[in-house]
């Protein structure tokens with residue numbers, strides 16, 4: 153089964169990588185879709201976010217990183233994926249994710265499969281990582297080493 157894991161990944165966190173790694177054991181092919189959203193301010197460009205993910209996932213032979221602009225369902229169609237996979241951290245994610253899943257199903261019939269985050273990453277988000285880092289806090293345990301390096305040089 154070929155699946156798509158979409159997201160902003162600004163920056164990729166250990167929570168994202170945990171979901172990607174677990175999916176790579178379950179599904180045969182994984183496309184990590186990095187959204188290009190020019191109207192949303194981001195710390196890293198889509199190219200930088202893709203490059204970080206490629207570097208981190210390079211040992212997973214069934215994981216490919218691609219960026220996309222526009223509707224998720226159009227990208228999912230162009231990649232011929234069987235389903236979309238989203239990580240769910242907590243009930244606070246649920247309302248929004250459930251709405252998106254229903255919209256993506258209505259628009260083009262795509263199923264969304266939810267995978268629970270591992271307990272240790274239940275609170276973790278890219279926004280939290282950026283905020284802690286902006287105040288000089290230690291994010292070493294929250295992001296892959298390569299992302300830490302890039303954040304320190306950003």
Ligand code: PNS
Pocket residue numbers: 158159160161187222223224225251252253255256
């Ligand atoms: O990591 P994020 O920011 O939660 O990812 C959100 C993402 C990229 C999955 C979502 O914004 C998205 O699907 N964007 C593409 C535009 C689109 O299809 N919007 C309608 C979704 S119902």
